[in-house]
Amino acid sequence: MASRGRLLIQRILLVIVGVALLTGLVAYSEGAVIVYVHEKKPEGHRIWVPAPALLVDLGVRFVPEERLRDALQDLRPWLPAIEAASHELERSPDGLLVEVKDRTDHVMVSKGGDVLRVDVDSETETVHVSVPISLIESVAERLGTSGGAV
């Protein structure tokens, strides 16, 4: 009787682990937005945030229209350009797109695979952001078609 109970628990655990794995796989199937920030000071924070692109994309779809309208006031004229740029970038070969360097700061924007990377290294902090290009296109498209004239 006890062994049957143990077997049942094992099966339930297996299902839970399987579902969790599957959810993770689906969530990260579209890549991930990764943000890394490191403050260069004693006891400076080190933050690493990976967010599944699929959830970001879905999240944008559920933001209320009125909130989007306010947030998009300045961005809206640039959305078609962002959408076109990301669409074209997806098809472009990998490489360094922009690099600016002076005595204290170093900024690089590059494309690697289907990911757009922004790396900033300054005297005070290091920041790395990587975003799937398809996500940029999809979010720009979504924001561009979201209702409400600004």
Add this chain to the structure above:
Amino acid sequence: MKKVLSGLGAEFDTGLCCLFVLTFAAAMATARADDRWLHVKVDDTGGEGEKVRVNVPLSLAEKVLPCIHAHDLEGGKVKIRGEVNGIDLRALVDAIRGAGDNEFVTVEDRHEHVRVAKVGGDLLIKVREDHDRSKVDVKVPFTVVEALLSGGKDELDITAGLRALRAQGDTELVTVNDNAQTVRIWVDSRNTGE
């Protein structure tokens, strides 16, 4: 005999398939490889030691520009402001194109030398200034100049210019050298500027 023929047929089919696959693969591989890149390289030789590198596929610029509607840029065209009123730029370019290779403008004074010429299908502008030992060289293919002026009156069709530039080979567009910085703008088929 039948066996030989059927063997030949099989070889032919396999060969044809291989050829097709190879051709398709080559076409896919070169589909983006023929894209041309615009490179900008700025090196500040002064105190800050600033360095800027920009590498942009021309196809990207060509697609993005028409989507920008800001300031004087509208649908990939930019309004020409300043002292061009009354000057028919297109007629001027047509006249220069028909004139053959020549030096059209030469300005020389004690400190500055400016030269505008047409050489081998390119419009060349050379400026030399003595006070900061600056050298500016601009070379724009005539087809690009014509494409730029193909829009309406008093406007430059940047998208058409980029399209024409894409059709050109490797082109050195601008080089600036002076005491403080060096600037280089050029187009080639490589995705790296170094």
